[in-house]
Amino acid sequence: MGLKRNVPLSAALGYKGQGPFLAFILHRVGGAGMAIFITMHVLSTFAEMRGLAIGDALNKVYTSPPFQIFILFCVLFHAINGLRITLLDIFHAKLMPHYRKIIAVEWVVFILVFGFAAVSVVATAIGRM
Amino acid sequence: MNALQTKPRTVPLSKRGMSFETFMWVFTRVTALAMYGFILVGLIGAIAMGALHEMTFVEVIRWALVSNPGHVESTNVQDIAPWASAFWRTVASGMFLTALAHGIHGVIVIVDDYVASASGRNWNRYISMAMFFVVMGAGLYVIWKA
Amino acid sequence: MANVHQFEVIVVGAGGAGLMAGLYASKSAQTAVISKLYPTRSHTGAAQGGISAALGNYEEDKPEWHMYDTVKGSDYLGDQDAIEFMCNEAIDAVLELEHMGLPFDRTPDGRISQRPFGGHTNVETGKPVRRAAHAADRTGHMILQTLYQQCIKSNVTFFDEYQVVDFIMADGKASGIVAIELATGEMHTFHAKSIVFATGGHGRIFEVTSNAYAYTGDGAAILYRRGIPLEDMEFFQFHPTGIYKLGILITEGVRGEGGVWINGKGERFMPKYAPHVKDLASRDVVSRAIITEIKEGRGVDGKNYVYLDIRPETVNKFAKEDGRTNPDGSPYNLTAETVLKKIPDIIDFCRVYLGVDPVTQMMPIQPTAHYTMGGIPTNKFGEVVVDDKGTTIPGLYAAGECACVSVHGANRLGTNSRLDIVVFGKHAGLKAAEYAKSAQWTNLPGDADSAARSDFEALRNGSGKVNAYDLSNEMKEVMFREVGIYRTEKDMQSALEKVREMQTRYKEIRVSDTGKIFNTELLNAWELGNMLAVAEVVALSALNRKESRGGHSREDYPERDDANWLKHSLVTRKNGKAEISYKPVVITKYQPKARVY
Amino acid sequence: MEVTVKIFRYNPEKDARGNYVTYKIEAEPTDRILDVLEHIKGKTDGALSFRRSCAHGVCGSDAMRINGRNRLACKVLVRDVGANITIEPLLGMKVKKDLIVDMEPFFNNYKKMTPYLVNNSPLPADGRERLQSPEQRARFDESTKCILCAACTTSCPSFWANDEYFGPAAFVTAHRFIFDSRDEGASQRLMVLAETDGTVRCHTAYNCTDACPREIHITQAIGDLKMAMVTGKLE
Numbered sequence A: 001m002g003l004k005r006n007v008p009l010s011a012a013l014g015y016k017g018q019g020p021f022l023a024f025i026l027h028r029v030g031g032a033g034m035a036i037f038i039t040m041h042v043l044s045t046f047a048e049m050r051g052l053a054i055g056d057a058l059n060k061v062y063t064s065p066p067f068q069i070f071i072l073f074c075v076l077f078h079a080i081n082g083l084r085i086t087l088l089d090i091f092h093a094k095l096m097p098h099y100r101k102i103i104a105v106e107w108v109v110f111i112l113v114f115g116f117a118a119v120s121v122v123a124t125a126i127g128r129m
Numbered sequence B: 001m002n003a004l005q006t007k008p009r010t011v012p013l014s015k016r017g018m019s020f021e022t023f024m025w026v027f028t029r030v031t032a033l034a035m036y037g038f039i040l041v042g043l044i045g046a047i048a049m050g051a052l053h054e055m056t057f058v059e060v061i062r063w064a065l066v067s068n069p070g071h072v073e074s075t076n077v078q079d080i081a082p083w084a085s086a087f088w089r090t091v092a093s094g095m096f097l098t099a100l101a102h103g104i105h106g107v108i109v110i111v112d113d114y115v116a117s118a119s120g121r122n123w124n125r126y127i128s129m130a131m132f133f134v135v136m137g138a139g140l141y142v143i144w145k146a
Numbered sequence C: 001m002a003n004v005h006q007f008e009v010i011v012v013g014a015g016g017a018g019l020m021a022g023l024y025a026s027k028s029a030q031t032a033v034i035s036k037l038y039p040t041r042s043h044t045g046a047a048q049g050g051i052s053a054a055l056g057n058y059e060e061d062k063p064e065w066h067m068y069d070t071v072k073g074s075d076y077l078g079d080q081d082a083i084e085f086m087c088n089e090a091i092d093a094v095l096e097l098e099h100m101g102l103p104f105d106r107t108p109d110g111r112i113s114q115r116p117f118g119g120h121t122n123v124e125t126g127k128p129v130r131r132a133a134h135a136a137d138r139t140g141h142m143i144l145q146t147l148y149q150q151c152i153k154s155n156v157t158f159f160d161e162y163q164v165v166d167f168i169m170a171d172g173k174a175s176g177i178v179a180i181e182l183a184t185g186e187m188h189t190f191h192a193k194s195i196v197f198a199t200g201g202h203g204r205i206f207e208v209t210s211n212a213y214a215y216t217g218d219g220a221a222i223l224y225r226r227g228i229p230l231e232d233m234e235f236f237q238f239h240p241t242g243i244y245k246l247g248i249l250i251t252e253g254v255r256g257e258g259g260v261w262i263n264g265k266g267e268r269f270m271p272k273y274a275p276h277v278k279d280l281a282s283r284d285v286v287s288r289a290i291i292t293e294i295k296e297g298r299g300v301d302g303k304n305y306v307y308l309d310i311r312p313e314t315v316n317k318f319a320k321e322d323g324r325t326n327p328d329g330s331p332y333n334l335t336a337e338t339v340l341k342k343i344p345d346i347i348d349f350c351r352v353y354l355g356v357d358p359v360t361q362m363m364p365i366q367p368t369a370h371y372t373m374g375g376i377p378t379n380k381f382g383e384v385v386v387d388d389k390g391t392t393i394p395g396l397y398a399a400g401e402c403a404c405v406s407v408h409g410a411n412r413l414g415t416n417s418r419l420d421i422v423v424f425g426k427h428a429g430l431k432a433a434e435y436a437k438s439a440q441w442t443n444l445p446g447d448a449d450s451a452a453r454s455d456f457e458a459l460r461n462g463s464g465k466v467n468a469y470d471l472s473n474e475m476k477e478v479m480f481r482e483v484g485i486y487r488t489e490k491d492m493q494s495a496l497e498k499v500r501e502m503q504t505r506y507k508e509i510r511v512s513d514t515g516k517i518f519n520t521e522l523l524n525a526w527e528l529g530n531m532l533a534v535a536e537v538v539a540l541s542a543l544n545r546k547e548s549r550g551g552h553s554r555e556d557y558p559e560r561d562d563a564n565w566l567k568h569s570l571v572t573r574k575n576g577k578a579e580i581s582y583k584p585v586v587i588t589k590y591q592p593k594a595r596v597y
Numbered sequence D: 001m002e003v004t005v006k007i008f009r010y011n012p013e014k015d016a017r018g019n020y021v022t023y024k025i026e027a028e029p030t031d032r033i034l035d036v037l038e039h040i041k042g043k044t045d046g047a048l049s050f051r052r053s054c055a056h057g058v059c060g061s062d063a064m065r066i067n068g069r070n071r072l073a074c075k076v077l078v079r080d081v082g083a084n085i086t087i088e089p090l091l092g093m094k095v096k097k098d099l100i101v102d103m104e105p106f107f108n109n110y111k112k113m114t115p116y117l118v119n120n121s122p123l124p125a126d127g128r129e130r131l132q133s134p135e136q137r138a139r140f141d142e143s144t145k146c147i148l149c150a151a152c153t154t155s156c157p158s159f160w161a162n163d164e165y166f167g168p169a170a171f172v173t174a175h176r177f178i179f180d181s182r183d184e185g186a187s188q189r190l191m192v193l194a195e196t197d198g199t200v201r202c203h204t205a206y207n208c209t210d211a212c213p214r215e216i217h218i219t220q221a222i223g224d225l226k227m228a229m230v231t232g233k234l235e
């Protein structure tokens, strides 16, 4: 007897992990987001080039500013965080004790780059209007 | 005292746990660094070709990520020819294949996290590999024929 | 009767003693280890300081010195044949632990590192000697883990979270035990040829204690109810270094590293009480010194605690005064890094529970109930001995803190109980297996678990007028105040009466949880019954012994009295009443003399 | 001070699922959460069940989720968490009753690590200890501190996802032996660690390191293992 061990997503996300836990979640969202996006993007472009019309509708989605901001978030966070992971893995003996500081630095870098990108998307969008 | 000076402890390659998983763990990190390499090449190339005057920040990022001529079509780039050279198509293909291998394996990792049954994990691999080849074919077509 | 199991050897308890017994018994006999806790939760894991053995890795040391110190430490009440046996086995026992993988700290040339510990001396010079082999300040944890690991390696059968509640005899021989499986509440009967009790002590009968919740004297109480005597129960060790109010132990290793006692006036007071070894005097001496300081108004802020100071500047100041040196002869010098490295866990305790950092602040300290010297009487092979003639009960063994061999006599030296559990756990296991191989199976009575069943029924059906939690707290408070560090006739008499009255009230308890699965309330209530039984024996033995010796300090009889009291007390339950008898102390090499440090 | 304690309750003999019960009691800021639980059990609700033994953070019995994080109830004081306290069982284990979870899978994973010293070479001829320098001893000191409380494993998202994952506690055990200069079983452990449910399932979420009551740098230890698998070096 006993309750099942299943951890519902709400409980998992409700766990009070620290910065690295959040980074892990976002990294995963980013990676999966990109993988789906790239697949869709490639296939739809391919379809378009082969004269199928489905590509068009999807392209509208890709070019919409909210989607662009989302996918930029995925790309930039995943890339920057991925670099952090890789460096910590390789130089773990030296760097891991400082993981909190390193993540703080990572956020600064990310916010700068992503902020730039977001502004650029919004500016373009306004320019087009 | 002599007994203290132990020989350096190293485990031979075949016995240190160099499994498929371990190998792919290394592969993920190597491809991560390789992608940074591609991005750097893309960025430098773009700047050399005058991107700073002709593109927005986001457009530069898009190009650097996959330097496919399609990625500069909607920009203010005057002359598309240098951007569509075989060199850039090769760089784009390299980046694309690296990212695809990395990404598809990443998806396998995510699914493996949640699916513990042997058959589930096998299906995960079959489907992912199939996706890999389909998307690879389509992607290379897009990069080279566009 | 459902749930009957059969094993040649049953070990009850999976602490250091139980695991050692299980490991050795399983080499030749079919063995099961039954424990109410997961083995790694046993109290052995809490021990910090070290395990003593005359390895001599830093300086000259001999088993004879170790023996002498132990005899002296025991205030001459220890049985010298057993002590000699233990001290001789010590070296091999520690080396065996190392071979099993125990990660001892190391000397620069790669040997097991040792540190000084209260009461351990070079008998020729009278100076403290480095005898305690240690692994940081978690030696007990390492012993427990290492032994559990070895049991896994040897595929020992475990029944984890099974609480043993009764012991069955048939034809005067050990025949089996009854246990409750916590996860289901089912009662199981284990038929066995040999049974080894290794259930640990009963320090939870006192209010301020370093002991685990599990230390409720189950093993002693079960056997006591079945007519087995308990030996020397008046001797309970109060450890000088408990964290104020909580009782959590600060290892004596802190003193080994040079820690100094400071009273409320900022004075170092131990030289007054132990001019030679000073701050490293044995536990009973220091505990009494602290209480005296407090009684005479030199506690901190008028409260009942003093300070232990391990700040490097203090330590170095006094080390210089004392002329303390390193083994190579250079002056002793303690640095903050050494403190951090040698006692990391203690620093952690202080930070978590007190918000005090021992590297820069003094630690508030109060004596705490710590170790059960008395217990189930055994000989050096772990065989339970029921009288003064050496009569044993075939198939019944005990080892570890629940047993009284007696190697600790009236007072245990630090690090000797680790040794006790390893040495006697091993021999009890070997003997148990040897006996099991030669003995016939007893006829297990058909209704073996009926007594246990009715005990538990009673707890479910009491009137409910009494709350077990309150009763338990009341007992602890009475025992700590009236049968604590300093004892008087009047206090102990009062305690004895109160405990007996509480035993009557205990019958009114009613457990509110009616379920079977993990009914911890029911088991806690049953444990309270054990504690009340043991508390009565402790109070009675203490009241009876009209002298001061080791851990038993009476204000009304402040002197040791070898003429009348150089003997072990035995309390046996006959017809529902506790009766006292005595047995002689085994004295071989060392005649009693005054105990000065 | 008055504290409000919300506790997850589940009685397998009565309830189909768990629910939360709120208690209001008086507590000192320096009380341990374990004291609070004992108090509630003693005075208000005897059926409340949880494991405990040492009461000072060395036996590993009472890991649970306190205000959303895995902690030992005996190592958190009321003043550390404030007047609103939520106590829940560890995530990712079967709840047997109230705060008691099924530890069997956890110990099974531990046992997969060959959790004992492997050394089949002859002992030193003099029968004395195998030598080890203080530096060699220091190499694995951290991982000897583990008390198998399961706080780490049950805080790990990979373990929540599937309990075949060996989990950080098992890795700490592996680390304890692999980096012990006296041990000769590194290779067999590394081969196990390299399985699909081994170290690759660790995505450096650091929840384990944050949860460990013994302050073991678990993620770093796992990093050591991953590197050992790649380079074969056990330094």
Ligand SMILES: Cc1cc2nc3c(=O)[nH]c(=O)nc-3n(C[C@H](O)[C@H](O)[C@H](O)COP(=O)(O)OP(=O)(O)OC[C@H]3O[C@@H](n4cnc5c(N)ncnc54)[C@H](O)[C@@H]3O)c2cc1C
Binding pocket: C012, C013, C014, C015, C016, C017, C018, C034, C035, C036, C037, C038, C039, C042, C043, C044, C045, C046, C047, C048, C049, C050, C051, C140, C162, C163, C164, C165, C198, C199, C200, C201, C210, C211, C212, C214, C218, C219, C249, C370, C371, C399, C400, C401, C402, C414, C415, C416, C417, C418, C419, C421
């Ligand atoms: C804080 C502290 C520090 C110490 N430091 C030192 C030191 O530095 N050096 C030293 O030499 N000694 C030290 N000691 C003393 C020493 O640790 C103990 O005396 C010793 O560990 C006792 O071991 P044991 O095997 O007898 O019992 P334990 O390790 O306590 O094991 C008892 C076992 O019995 C089981 N059990 C109990 N009742 C039942 C039941 N009814 N049914 C089934 N199973 C049951 C428990 O589950 C447990 O597994 C210290 C003690 C404490 C509390």
Ligand code: HEM
Binding pocket: A027, A028, A030, A031, A032, A034, A035, A038, A078, A079, A080, A081, A082, A083, A085, A086, B028, B029, B032, B033, B035, B036, B099, B100, B102, B103, B104, B105, B106, B107, B109, B110, D202, D203, D204
């Ligand atoms: C510069 C670019 C990139 C870097 C530095 C990078 C880095 C990483 C790293 C280090 C990991 C391993 C994480 C871990 O083991 O915990 C990872 C995982 C992953 N990556 Fe990337 N990556 C990049 C680009 C991409 C791209 C383009 C995709 C999509 C196609 C992608 C998809 C994934 C996925 C799905 C995972 C698995 C995520 C997980 O396990 O949670 N990555 N990446």
Ligand code: SF4
Binding pocket: D145, D146, D147, D148, D149, D150, D151, D152, D153, D168, D169, D172, D211, D212, D213, D214, D215, D216, D218
């Ligand atoms: S590593 Fe830390 S958190 Fe994990 S089981 Fe060991 S002590 Fe507990």
Ligand code: F3S
Binding pocket: D155, D156, D157, D158, D167, D168, D201, D202, D203, D204, D205, D206, D207, D208, D209, D218, D219, D222
């Ligand atoms: S939380 Fe889990 S993912 Fe790795 S770093 Fe710890 S094991």
Ligand code: FES
Binding pocket: D051, D052, D053, D054, D055, D056, D057, D058, D059, D060, D061, D062, D063, D072, D073, D074, D075
């Ligand atoms: S009760 Fe032992 S760790 Fe909390």
